[in-house]
Amino acid sequence: MIAELGAFALVLALVLSAAQSALSFSARWKHDAALRGAGEGAALAAFAAVAIAFASLMTAFVTSDFSVANVANNSHTDKPLLYKVAAVWGSHEGSMLLWDLALTGFGAAVVLAGRRLPPGLKALTVGVQGLLGLVFIAYTAFASNPFVRLAHPPVEGASLNPILQDPFLAIHPPFLYSGYVGFSVVFSLCVAVLIEGRVDTAFARWVRPWALAAWSLLTIGITLGSFWAYYELGWGGWWFWDPVENASFMPWLVGAALLHSSIVTEKRGALAGWTVFLGLAAFSFSMLGAFLVRSGILTSVHAFAVDPKRGAILLGILALAAGSALSLFAWRAPLLKAGGLFAPISREGALVINNLFLATAALTVMAGTLYPLIYQAATGQPLSVGAPWFNLTFAPLMTAVLILLPAGTLLSWKRADARGAVERLWAAGLLALATGIGVFALQNAKGAFAAIGIALGVWLIAGAVTELAVRIRLFRVPLKEVVNRLTGLPRGAFGMTLAHIGVGVFVLGACVETGWRVEAAQALKLGDQVQVGAYSLSLTDVTQAEGPNYSAERATVRIKGPQGDSVLYPERRFYPANRQTVSQVAIETHGPSDLYVVFGERREGTDPSWLIRAYWNPWARMIFGGPLLMALGGLVSLSDRRLRMAAGAKARAAAAGARA
Amino acid sequence: MRRVASALVMITCALWLTAGAAGDPADRLADPAREARARDLFREVRCLVCQNESIDDSEAELASDLRRIVRQQVAAGRTDAEVRSFLVARYGKFVLLKPPFDAGTALLWLTPFGVVAGAGLLLWRRRGGGGTDPAVPLSAEEEARLRQLET
Numbered sequence: 056m057i058a059e060l061g062a063f064a065l066v067l068a069l070v071l072s073a074a075q076s077a078l079s080f081s082a083r084w085k086h087d088a089a090l091r092g093a094g095e096g097a098a099l100a101a102f103a104a105v106a107i108a109f110a111s112l113m114t115a116f117v118t119s120d121f122s123v124a125n126v127a128n129n130s131h132t133d134k135p136l137l138y139k140v141a142a143v144w145g146s147h148e149g150s151m152l153l154w155d156l157a158l159t160g161f162g163a164a165v166v167l168a169g170r171r172l173p174p175g176l177k178a179l180t181v182g183v184q185g186l187l188g189l190v191f192i193a194y195t196a197f198a199s200n201p202f203v204r205l206a207h208p209p210v211e212g213a214s215l216n217p218i219l220q221d222p223f224l225a226i227h228p229p230f231l232y233s234g235y236v237g238f239s240v241v242f243s244l245c246v247a248v249l250i251e252g253r254v255d256t257a258f259a260r261w262v263r264p265w266a267l268a269a270w271s272l273l274t275i276g277i278t279l280g281s282f283w284a285y286y287e288l289g290w291g292g293w294w295f296w297d298p299v300e301n302a303s304f305m306p307w308l309v310g311a312a313l314l315h316s317s318i319v320t321e322k323r324g325a326l327a328g329w330t331v332f333l334g335l336a337a338f339s340f341s342m343l344g345a346f347l348v349r350s351g352i353l354t355s356v357h358a359f360a361v362d363p364k365r366g367a368i369l370l371g372i373l374a375l376a377a378g379s380a381l382s383l384f385a386w387r388a389p390l391l392k393a394g395g396l397f398a399p400i401s402r403e404g405a406l407v408i409n410n411l412f413l414a415t416a417a418l419t420v421m422a423g424t425l426y427p428l429i430y431q432a433a434t435g436q437p438l439s440v441g442a443p444w445f446n447l448t449f450a451p452l453m454t455a456v457l458i459l460l461p462a463g464t465l466l467s468w469k470r471a472d473a474r475g476a477v478e479r480l481w482a483a484g485l486l487a488l489a490t491g492i493g494v495f496a497l498q499n500a501k502g503a504f505a506a507i508g509i510a511l512g513v514w515l516i517a518g519a520v521t522e523l524a525v526r527i528r529l530f531r532v533p534l535k536e537v538v539n540r541l542t543g544l545p546r547g548a549f550g551m552t553l554a555h556i557g558v559g560v561f562v563l564g565a566c567v568e569t570g571w572r573v574e575a576a577q578a579l580k581l582g583d584q585v586q587v588g589a590y591s592l593s594l595t596d597v598t599q600a601e602g603p604n605y606s607a608e609r610a611t612v613r614i615k616g617p618q619g620d621s622v623l624y625p626e627r628r629f630y631p632a633n634r635q636t637v638s639q640v641a642i643e644t645h646g647p648s649d650l651y652v653v654f655g656e657r658r659e660g661t662d663p664s665w666l667i668r669a670y671w672n673p674w675a676r677m678i679f680g681g682p683l684l685m686a687l688g689g690l691v692s693l694s695d696r697r698l699r700m701a702a703g704a705k706a707r708a709a710a711a712g713a714r715a
Numbered sequence: 716m717r718r719v720a721s722a723l724v725m726i727t728c729a730l731w732l733t734a735g736a737a738g739d740p741a742d743r744l745a746d747p748a749r750e751a752r753a754r755d756l757f758r759e760v761r762c763l764v765c766q767n768e769s770i771d772d773s774e775a776e777l778a779s780d781l782r783r784i785v786r787q788q789v790a791a792g793r794t795d796a797e798v799r800s801f802l803v804a805r806y807g808k809f810v811l812l813k814p815p816f817d818a819g820t821a822l823l824w825l826t827p828f829g830v831v832a833g834a835g836l837l838l839w840r841r842r843g844g845g846g847t848d849p850a851v852p853l854s855a856e857e858e859a860r861l862r863q864l865e866t
Contacts, residue, residue, distance in 0.1 A: 290772055297767050353767075399839075411834055419827040426823045434819060439761045441769065441812025448827040 058123045061111030062202035065152075068104035068159065069192045071097050075162070076185030083178040091178045095166040098181050101188055102156075102163035109156045112201050113143050122208035125149060125201040131214035131632045133604035141225030142215045144232075147349055147365065148201035153228060154345065155192050157236035161265075162188060165240055172261060179247035180240075187239055190372050198368050214632035217605070223283040231276030231303060235341040237269025238306060241313070242338035242380065245331045249383050252390040254331065259321035262334060264693055266317060269337075270310040271689030277303050278682040285679075289638045289653050291572075291670045293678055296445040298353035301424040302344030305417050309337045312413035314689075315406050323395040323403055323468060328388045329410070335384060339377035340417070346373050352428065398470040405463030412456035419449050457511055457562065460555065461518020465525060479525055483517035498570070508566025515559030523552045546695030554688030561681025564647070567674040574671075576655075578664040588671035590616040590650055597665065605630045607639070610654040610665065618645065625654035647676040742779075744786055753789045756798055757782060761812050769812055 079094030081087070112125070116139045121127040129142045129149070144153040162184040169177050195201075219225075241262055248254055280303070285293040294300060313333040320330045347353055350366020397403035423440045430438040461483060465476040491510025495503060524530075526548060527540040575587040579594040586592075596611035607626040614621045625641035643650040648671070655666030744750040757771035762778040770778040770785075781802075788798045802810045814820045 292772060295767065295772075407838060411831065411838065415827060415830045415834070418830055422823055422826045426820075430819060430823075436807065437809040438814055438820070439809050439812050440814055440823065441759075441761065441767075443759050443813035444823075447813070448824075452827060452831065 057111050057114050057118075057120065058202045058204060061108045061115070062196075062200065064104045064107040064111065065155075065192065065196050065200070065202070068101045068108065068155070069189065069196055071101035071104055072159070072185050072188035072192055074185075075101055076182050076189060079178045079182030079185060083175050083182065086175070088174070091174060094178060094181055094185070098159070098162045098166050098185060101185070101192075102159040105152070105156050105159045105192070108202075109143070109152055112149060112152060113140060116140065116143050119212065121210070121212050122204050123201075124203045124205050127205060127209050127212045129215050130212040131604065132211065133632065134214060134220070135603050137222065137225055138215060138220045141219075141228075144228045145215050145219055146201070148195070148199045150228065150232070150349075151191070151195045151199045152201055153232050154236060155188070155195055157232045158184075158188050158191055158239055161236060161240045165243070169261070176244075176247050176251060179250050180243045183243035183246045184239065187243065187376065190376065194368060194372060198365050211632070214604070214630070217628065217630040217633055217635050217637045218287055220604075220630075221283060221287055223279050224287070227276050227279035227283060229276075230272050230279060234269050234271075234273025234276050235303070235306060235344060237265060237272055238310060238334075238338040238341050240265040241269065241334040245334035246380055246383060248331060248391075249380075249387040252387055254320075254327040254391045256321050256324045258327070259317045259330060262330065263314070263317045263321060266310060266313050266334070266337070267689045267693045270307065270314055271686040271693065273303065273307050273310060274682050274686040274689065277307060278679050278686070281682075282679045285675070286640045286642060286651070289640055290668075291574075291651050291672055291675075293675075296423070296442045298424050299348050301420050302347040305420050305424075306337050306340040306344060308413050308417035308420065309333055309340050312410045312417070313337055315409050315413070319403050319406050323397065325395045325397065325403055326407070326410075328391045331388065331391065332384060333410075333414075335377070335380045336417075339373070339380070340421075342369075342373040342376060343421075346370050347424070353424065395469070397468070400466065400473045401471045402463070402466045402468045404471075405459065405466050408459060409456060409463060412452055416449060416452050416456075419452065420445070423448070454507075454511065457515060457558065460515060460558070461521065464518070464522045464551070464555070480518060480521055483514060483521045486517050487511070487514035505566050505570025508562060508570070512559045512561075512563030512566060515562060516556050519552050519555035519559065522555075523548070547692045550688040550690075550692030550695065552688070553691060554685045557681045557684030557686075557688060559681070560677050560684055564674045564677025564679075564681055568672050568678060571673045572670060574668070576666065576668040578658050579667050580662050580664045583664075585667060585669060587650070587669040590614050590669075590671065592652065592667065592669055594665065594667060600626065602628060604632060605637075608654070608657075610667070612641070612652055612654075612667070614643065614650065616645075616650075623650075623652050625652045627654050627656070644676065647680070648673045649675045651675075742783060742786065744790055749789050750786075752795065753782075753786050756785050756789070756795060759799070759811060759813050760785065760802060761810050763806060763810060 075094050075097035077094075078090050078097055082090035082094055112123075114120075115123045115126050116130050117136065119126065119130060119132045119139070121130075125146055125148050126142075129146045130139055134142070143149045162181065165177070165180055165184060169180070172180070244258075244262055244265070248258055277300075281293050281300075284295070285291060313330065316326050316330045316333055319326045346366060346369040349369060352366055395403075423445055426440050427438045430436070461480055462473075462476050465479055466473070487510045490513045491506045494509050495506035498506065526544065527537050529537055532540075573588040575585050577583075577585040579585060581594060581596065584591055584593040591614070593613050593615075594610060595613050598609050598611070600607045600609045605628040607628040609624050609626045612623045612625065614623060621643060623641035623643055626639040627636055628639055629636050638653055638655070641652045641654075643652075651670040651672055653668040653670075655668060658664045658666065744753060754771065758769050760770045760781055762768045762770045762773035762775055762781065764777050765773045765775050768778075770781045784802075785798060788801060793801070799811060799815075803815075808814065814823065816824050
């Protein structure tokens with residue numbers, strides 16, 4: 056019964072989305088408040104309907120209703136509750152339903168949070184959002200329905216791929232999808248603006264919070280996914296330039312460009328057309344990502360729920376949505392008037408450079424991801440474009456823009472004094488150079504690369520701190536005024552500082568981990584030892600352990616290190632439902648660094664031995680901490696905006712009160 | 716049948732994924748410099764049967780065969796370029812994760828820097844655009860008016 060309820064709610068959501076769209080567009084056409092209200096009501100109802108469908112599917116998973124094909128294929132009664140819930144979005148069908156939930160959820164959020172949008176623009180935005188909902192819910196209902204029943208339900212389900220049975224992986228899709236789909240609001244708003252043919256600075260003020268929210272969520276989602284790959288795939292890698300990773304990275308880069316260009320549009324009224332273009336591009340890249348991930352057109356380490364036939368439909372949706380939006384842009388963009396003028400050396404100029412590089416970086420990732428397809432279509436030969444190519448192209452582009460970053464934040468609007476900015480940064484620059492040279496002098500033969508990376512990381516962090524110090528006039532005015540200035544700063548300023556420090560933290564972590572990683576692999580008999588970095592590991596015992604839905608071989612690895620002794624228990628887990636063996640890495644954190652131990656297969660012989668791999672990953676946690684700081688910065692900025700909106704409303708209310 | 720086949724692929728892949736990098740320690744070359752060179756080459760060579768991994772990361776049987784071949788080549792004193800062309804002759808260009816620069820991949824290699832240079836040049840041409848351009852001096856009339864205001 057519950058599956059039928061879900062299927063019914065899904066079709067209902069489809070109808071409601073169509074109504075949302077039709078009502079909202081005609082509301083704009085006729086300037087009719089009642090129609091507009093009806094459209095908004097339909098948007099809320101569509102979200103409620105998808106939420107009911109989603110809850111139904113979740114109930115089917117939690118109760119292990121194997122008469123539903125999707126549950127039978129992806130769940131198992133033995134699975135812990137968390138993974139029964141997570142299996143809802145572990146399959147193609149379920150993940151599309153999650154996508155729909157986010158899409159209608161953001162539609163409802165626009166209705167509720169966008170009270171201050173001009174009515175016509177809001178109606179158009181809700182209408183476009185409804186069209187997106189219509190297309191994706193139709194896809195889910197007709198091509199990817201998760202509620203299909205089985206005529207002969209199995210007694211037991213096929214369970215979820217065990218490497219997906221992990222808490223981080225379980226929670227990362229909701230973040231990732233909220234991020235992907237969050238850009239749909241920006242997309243709808245930009246389409247609405249193009250239809251209206253008018254962009255003002257207020258438009259940027261509405262775009263920015265949505266872009267911030269989507270980008271921050273996407274950052275969290277990517278980071279969790281990367282962290283999962285780091286400890287679950289079992290060799291300590293955290294980024295592989297894999298198509299699935301690139302699929303999430305492209306909208307992230309475009310989103311980052313959008314965040315920065317919308318500042319220029321908001322503060323100075325310039326770059327309006329470009330901001331609208333990025334707004335359309337961000338969600339187009341999200342859809343491209345969904346297509347790449349779900350179609351399996353590119354081979355990937357992360358491809359889990361893949362179906363080429365449905366991929367073609369997703370490609371059609373992408374072509375339809377992105378194609379029509381970009382055509383609209385080509386037609387209407389000339390109407391958007393150019394805003395404030397600025398000299399090349401100015402805050403605007405710096406942000407244009409930022410956008411130039413971030414957009415090129417996104418294009419680079421796209422080229423590297425899609426080129427093998429184009430090449431094969433043209434020549435019939437397969438081609439690989441892997442990590443070495445990305446390291447040679449993407450990394451220099453990013454290095455260039457990161458070197459310029461601290462200077463850009465110190466330039467003033469319209470026309471800036473480059474020399475003044477450089478003078479303020481001398482301490483940060485000196486610190487970065489000294490660190491870089493010091494590292495270069497002290498390190499082993501790993502090359503200059505890591506030293507440059509560390510200098511860059513220090514430069515970014517010191518630059519961000521300098522910018523904050525300049526703002527609060529630290530050491531220039533009495534302490535009391537410094538404190539006043541600090542508490543008086545808008546939250547957006549702290550958001551920016553946090554995010555830029557996050558970039559520096561990430562760069563430091565990535566470079567130190569890459570440059571100073573130590574690894575050891577050895578087949579150990581009981582009692583044997585292996586040395587990795589400053590730690591000596593000995594395999595003292597191997598026992599059997601039973602988990603809820605697996606049985607494990609558990610190694611006892613005793614560690615002697617500079618900070619004393621400890622014990623780690625890496626495992627090899629066998630999941631009988633899937634007949635798969637998965638390694639459970641054991642990690643001991645030492646500050647930001649990780650001691651990472653993998654328990655490998657058993658070697659038969661007169662004396663059995665086991666392959667033990669151990670890695671010392673210095674500062675590895677900063678690779679994940681940096682992006683989390685960036686996301687936190689985004690959220691802090693977001694809270695600033697909301698505060699200011701509320702303050703504006705209060706001021707208006709006070710003014711209205713004064714008039715009365 | 717397809718489902719069974721894809722399940723088998725998943726299982727084998729998962730098995731490889733779990734095992735991790737670098738292969739059997741017993742295969743290592745005695746000379747650390749040569750071993751390091753071999754390791755660097757591993758990162759550039761694709762494990763042809765895996766989803767998307769270098770032979771440095773993969774534990775598939777083919778990856779360990781390829782590692783052995785690369786180590787043999789390095790031990791025989793071949794240069795990196797010779798090892799790469801040996802692999803390409805055997806397995807095709809697909810085996811290299813860093814595609815060689817040639818007519819077919821020029822577009823790929825030139826896109827990132829071409830776009831930055833091209834768009835940068837375009838922006839440089841369009842810089843300023845009048846109005847607030849600081850380089851435009853005041854006209855004589857404006858100078859006179861300014862002096863008038865100052866006094």
